[in-house]
Amino acid sequence: MVPLENTFKNRWLWALLSQFISSPFLFFLHRDFIFTHFYKPSSSFPRLTVVLAFSFLLSNLTLFISLIVLAFPEPFPSVYQRRFTKSITFVVFLLLCASSGILFVVSFCCGPEPFDKPEFLRLALRGFVFGTLFGVDYLHRKRWVLIFPVIQRPLVTSVILGIPSSIREALKLSSSAYVISTVLMLPDPFKIRSTMWQLLVQQIAIYLETSVVSFYWEQTLHFFQVVSTRTFIFMPQQESAAPGTNPSEPLLAAIEQSTPRSIFQYCAYLDLCMISESNVETWRRAAFFEETGQTYRRVISVCLRPLEQLTSRLGEGLKGSPAENSDLLSQRLSSPMVNHADLRLHEAFYDFQLCSWSARTVASLMACSRDEDRFGVARFTGCNAAVVSTLLSCLLAVEACLGKKTNPQSPHWLSPTNIWRATVDSGKRDFVCKKTESTLHEKAYGMADVLGASICQIVSAFHDEMQKGAKAGILAKDWIIKSKPLHSTREILVHKLSLFLISKPTEDMMHEDLQLNEKKIW
Known part of the structure; x- marks a missing residue:
């Protein structure tokens, strides 16, 4: 059974590889078609893009690995050990979601001057709120529970069917995170060195980019559910008797x-x-x-x-x-x-x-x-x-x-x-x-x-x-x-x-x- 179980676990390596490929693709697609409409690239734009792409990839892999760890816990003989480990796992998951949210939003929504301290802190706060809300919602609704579909469809079809629900959940999450983070930044609204029109454009860009990130997270969660609940044929190897x-x-x-x-x-x-x-x-x-x-x-x-x-x-x-x-x-x-x-x-x-x-x-x-x-x-x-x-x-x-x-x-x-x-x-x-x-x-x-x-x-x-x-x-x-x-x-x-x-x-x-x-x- 050991070789068969190892073959079964290869689906997680394939899923991580797909996430490793899709993350840079989405990032550079965003930089080429969305970012240039709102910001003017600076001289350090190429080097900056590489750094932000790496942080975007790191945060996505961290999120996906945390989903795997939370969905498949190790069994414990004692009830108290299980509860203690479960509580610690939830806390670590919230911290990982918050840190991943900061990396996601900063790398995805930053302007041509990301090391400007006020702008960096504002984006970090939005990312922290976004990641924390995602983690709390994930734990409150027990979304780590895997639901096997009644009908097993092809992988691509299953992923496509999850797009409408991902859009709805993404809009709810991004809107809530935007409102909460904006309220938290109300004491410092007039210290932004920009005109009202620039501020409006910047807020629209941040909301749209946060919605894209939220949609990507929801699709990552749906992709994780699809991969986890795929059928697996338990047959002996063909070369054996x-x-x-x-x-x-x-x-x-x-x-x-x-x-x-x-x-x-x-x-x-x-x-x-x-x-x-x-x-x-x-x-x-x-x-x-x-x-x-x-x-x-x-x-x-x-x-x-x-x-x-x-x-x-x-x-x-x-x-x-x-x-x-x-x-x-x-x-x-x-x-x-x-x-x-x-x-x-x-x-x-x-x-x-x-x-x-x-x-x-x-x-x-x-x-x-x-x-x-x-x-x-x-x-x-x-x-x-x-x-x-x-x-x-x-x-x-x-x-x-x-x-x-x-x-x-x-x-x-x-x-x-x-x-x-x-x-x-x-x-x-x-x-x-x-x-x-x-x-x-x-x-x-x-x-x-x-x-x-x-x-x-x-x-x-x-x-x-x-x-x-x-x-x-x-x-x-x-x-x-x-x-x-x-x-x-x-x-x-x-x-x-x-x-x-x-x-x-x-x-x-x-x-x-x-x-x-x-x-x-x-």
């Missing part, structure tokens, strides 16, 4: 041996999900169903692990929720417990993307096993019952987080589109139900839709067998594990599965609902 003997080993080793929650592990889960759902490289998916069944067990195990962790964390968080406190006084008295439980529920959805990919992967593999599993390893290994039980248990835990009860109800009015959204009790709901616009509710509803669509995909593939088992009274024997589920009971899991058997969902309906849900969440 692994592609014909065990092509799944590099992918499974990357998931099992990599650092938890690392970008390397995320890309491995994404590749596994694409193999399971796509019909482009069917030979890679067929390798999962090898004769011994060990590979299929490993695939199902690594995919069920995030779902089991989500179910356990939701169960722990729901234990502290005051579901029975209906009056206002009791809710106020229990506010510390509510906040703590709410925090634990939020933390449970930190791995929302991994859980989503895992649910889609196991559902697709289980549905494909009906036609592609020549040796019957999916059924004989007992993985089918484990997959169905884990998905149902996780869905019930998510519904409990949303305040939905799990009592049996009359199923005559349920349809394939709302069967997993059905609320079985109109009574009191959990305390989190009142926060319908919160991030917790958005991710909980999104996770419920993903789990529901995954279960529907399995039911659609094995509908006839499940229907016969339900009529014969052996539905729980074939599709539910014998041990106690992580959440709820076996009887409720069987009842929930029977609700999905009422009406057979179509694949187009499930795919359309899942794509709409992911676009809404992200």
Whole structure:
């Protein structure tokens, strides 16, 4: 796995190289087409340009490296060590943003006499305000969190699609920085040795150049997001014998041996999900169903692990929720417990993307096993019952987080589109139900839709067998594990599965609902 991980890390070298090339290009483009319209070059202009171009390049590389360090922190075993390191990283990031802002604005907006002390201090102040605002906004909005796109597009197309949003963010940032820095310089407005017209032209030039710098920073951030979330194919080297003997080993080793929650592990889960759902490289998916069944067990195990962790964390968080406190006084008295439980529920959805990919992967593999599993390893290994039980248990835990009860109800009015959204009790709901616009509710509803669509995909593939088992009274024997589920009971899991058997969902309906849900969440 080490050579594969080194190959994966080469994308950062390529990204740094692209930044190394684009920075001087933008700088000299600005000097040739914008700078000469507002300023008259001096005799020291050539030497000055080289110095400013170097500082512009240095500040851009510093910003890009700080983005990498902040987005991919090293794991620590202790919670206090992690919090302390996180706080120190934030402070260092703000200092780097402030220093990069000073270098950016001074090198980009300086006139023909940059070493004039008043002008240099004014530009340095604007750069400091600009860089600090960018850093504070970046940390406040948690923009270091990588968001994987629903559709993987070519690199150039992805970068171009980010231009409109970069322009909007750049105008907001540059306008805020310009207003704040201008207010800070109000005590010294009349000491500028220039006419009113020259002052107006100079302010317009500074605002335009600051907007260009802000746009470049936003595009750098968007480019960093695009490069970080690109797909990576975890295949063995072509010159080795692994592609014909065990092509799944590099992918499974990357998931099992990599650092938890690392970008390397995320890309491995994404590749596994694409193999399971796509019909482009069917030979890679067929390798999962090898004769011994060990590979299929490993695939199902690594995919069920995030779902089991989500179910356990939701169960722990729901234990502290005051579901029975209906009056206002009791809710106020229990506010510390509510906040703590709410925090634990939020933390449970930190791995929302991994859980989503895992649910889609196991559902697709289980549905494909009906036609592609020549040796019957999916059924004989007992993985089918484990997959169905884990998905149902996780869905019930998510519904409990949303305040939905799990009592049996009359199923005559349920349809394939709302069967997993059905609320079985109109009574009191959990305390989190009142926060319908919160991030917790958005991710909980999104996770419920993903789990529901995954279960529907399995039911659609094995509908006839499940229907016969339900009529014969052996539905729980074939599709539910014998041990106690992580959440709820076996009887409720069987009842929930029977609700999905009422009406057979179509694949187009499930795919359309899942794509709409992911676009809404992200």
